[in-house]
Amino acid sequence: MTFVDRYPNAARVAKANLIVAFAALGIGGLFGTVQALHRTDVFRGFITSVQYYDVLTGHGVLLALVFTTFFLAGIYTWGVTRTLEREPENLTFTWSWFWMMTIGTVMAAVAILGGLVPGSSISAAVLYTFYPPLQGHPLFYIGATLLVVGSWLAGWDWFKSYWSWRAEHPDESIPLQTYMTLFTMLMWYLSSIGIALEMVVLLIPWSLGFVQNIDPILPRTLFWYTGHAIVYFWLLPAYFVWYSILPKLSGGRLFSDALTRIVFIFFLLLSTPIGFHHQYADPEIAIGYKMWAVVATLFIVLPSLITAFTVISSMEHGARQRGGSGYFSWMGALPWNRPAFVGCALAGIMFAAGGFSGIINASLNIDMLIHNTIWVPGHFHLTVGTAVALTFMAVTYWLLPQLTGRELKYNKMALAQPYTWFIGMTLMSNAMHREGLAGVPRRTAEPEYTGFAYEAPFGTMAEMKWQIAIGGVILFVSLVMFFVVIVASWRNGEKSGTIDDYLPPALSGPEQSPKILDNMKLWMGIAILLCILAYTLPLAEMVMDGLFYPGAPPSPV
Amino acid sequence: MHIHRFEKIWIGLSLFLIACFIGIVMYGFAVLDLKVPGIEESETVDPLTLHETEFAMPGTRQVGDNKYEVYMVARQFLFMPGTGQPLVLPEGAEVKFHVTSPDVLHGLHLAGTNVNVTVVPGQVSKFTTRFSEPGEYGMICHEYCGPAHHTMEGLIKVVPKSEFDSQYLVDASR
Secondary structure: OOHHHHOHHHHHHHHHHHHHHHHHHHHHHHHHHHHHHHHOOOOOOOOOOOOHHHHHHHHHHHHHHHHHHHHHHHHHHHHHHHHHOOOOOOHHHHHHHHHHHHHHHHHHHHHHHHOOOOOOOOOOOOOOOOOOOEEOOHHHHHHHHHHHHHHHHHHHHHHHHHHHHHHHOOOOOOOHHHHHHHHHHHHHHHHOHHHHHHHHHHHHHHHOOOOOOEOOHHHHHHHHHHHHHHHHHHHHHHHHHHHHOHHHHOOOOOOEHHHHHHHHHHHHHHOOOOHHHHOOOOOOOOHHHHHHHHHHHHHOHHHHHHHHHHHHHHHHHHHHHOOOOOOOHHHHHOOOOOHHHHHHHHHHHHHHHHHHHHHHHHOHHHHOOOOOEOHHHHHHHHHHHHHHHHHHHHHHHHHHHHHHOEOOOOHHHHHHHHHHHHHHHHHHHHHHHHHHHHOOEOOOOOOOOOOOOOOOOOOOHHHHHHHHHHHHHHHHHHHHHHHHHHHHHHHHOOEOOOOOOOOOOOOEOHHHOOHHHHOHHHHHHHHHHHHHHHHHHHHHHHHHOOOOOOOEOOEEO | OOOOHHHHHHHHHHHHHHHHHHHHHHHHHHOOOOOOOOOOOOOEOOHHHHHHOHHHOOEEEEEEOOEEEEEEEEEOOEEEOOOOOOEEEEOOOEEEEEEEOOOOOEEEEEOOOOOEEEEOOOEOEEEEEEOOOOEEEEEEOOOOOOOOHHHOEEEEEEEOHHHOOHHHOOOOOO
């Protein structure tokens, strides 16, 4: 018996979400390789430099928004179902949020890909930040809004399961995976208000032509109100895997249930009121708000450092169970031959590196050296591009058999895949960081300029260019390997009745966690208060002179 | 709640590390004078009527002894001044920039330096800086601004004080 036998409906929902997630991953990943070759001028034959921005929009939206959201929906459906031991409450409702998200995704994708079709009147080369007055086709904004609203309903679905469970278990602590799901969604409800207001009140009416001009600073600020929390919306499902699954993959048990809950509370409290750190270089945000963002952003390093401790000590526990010993040599006893473990562990290592480059980004005046340079995508290809994406891919090797009842095929290729990703990303990301120090900008089709040359502080410009191009190609090879394994296992994997889906409880279990950690009203209340403190005054200043004033006319792209 | 002793030590060290990071930012402000946009008073301007403002005549004005102000318009896909002809500035002088855009978001980054600001239609980006050595600085638009974004560049040329004269200034009184 495994998950699919016990909960066939939830398994079907989870699989449907994974299919959309992986379709987005495939297209978005292909686009990324095209970009890596284009912007380094290694090969510019796939697209023109104007089309580069359509491809870049597709890459960002499909990977950062679609892949992540659908994977989250899939794995959280699995986690809530198995820990509450109940199928979704109402399948019609469940499938309606899935289809709402999918239709929204297709609409946005049509708008973006339309830009690649010669003579098409539909395009949306607005990048995934879609700052107005750059204007895309209304389909883009409406589709993206449907994706967000669908994700709200998905969260509602998990809350409904929780309330039904709670009625039958009035005194129990919330099971850990459900706890992580619900706290992720509380954070998302609070933070996605910004993007929802931006879309519904400002961008959709404007893109449909009901208003002519738009005041760019207000939508930009609303975007970043949501925009930083979005990165935690991607990251928390990876944390979910590292806390609840990785200890088992290592052969051990989670170190502490209580600290896991505390970490998720931290993310609920601090994810949203720090959006101004994306606007450090903006003129109209007063220095006081930026300073607050520095302090709060650096404090959000704390839950990640606690995570590093908890996850590594859980892995150490696993290694010692497997016969490891010594101060460091226990690491050799970890299951380095199991693809799911290897992917998660390598993702964690890359996340540590990405965390440190993120601390540079967070440090207001130091950030000025690299703000909007290619350093920044160098950073988030370590975080979302590896910590999140590689964890998702790796855990799929462990999860998919439970959802299909079929064993994984091509284990050796599955094992090589995370290592390949790690090598490709090491090449690409280190060079992106260093190019950023020389001032090479992000989001450009041709970073070379006629009037001046860059001076590389470390290495040479040529060496960095080749590392980015070769790294990008290696990442694509890794992606192809992932798809070969997944498609083959899904279709032709050997049917098995003995797929292990057991997850052991924490060493320091929920009975040792104080009740207050489960008090959602309290933590949500504090989180709302922090957002009100951080955002009321600056938003009021922007709104007071008129929602759409001072306005600039649209610039269609 | 039980928290392992090692974990308590780890959390203590983490908090210390975070305090150091915050301290470094503050040290940059207080001692090294590393400033960022947002320190100057914020100012809005109607992007549709820039021709009625100081931005109608972009360029450098002298406002005092060794003090200059530069009014710059960033637009699709050039900096005025800066693109085509370099913007010439004197070494060592205090230069205050005012930058805005009539169309879409742009960025202004002097490659390899910490002069880095977002340019937003409707807002005036202001910052004050000082070029301590003669030389050339590449100006990059670092915020995607449309299909020819990658062509938007300019140059700042810093010359010794003795070589800087009124031909590099605009006469705002005309």
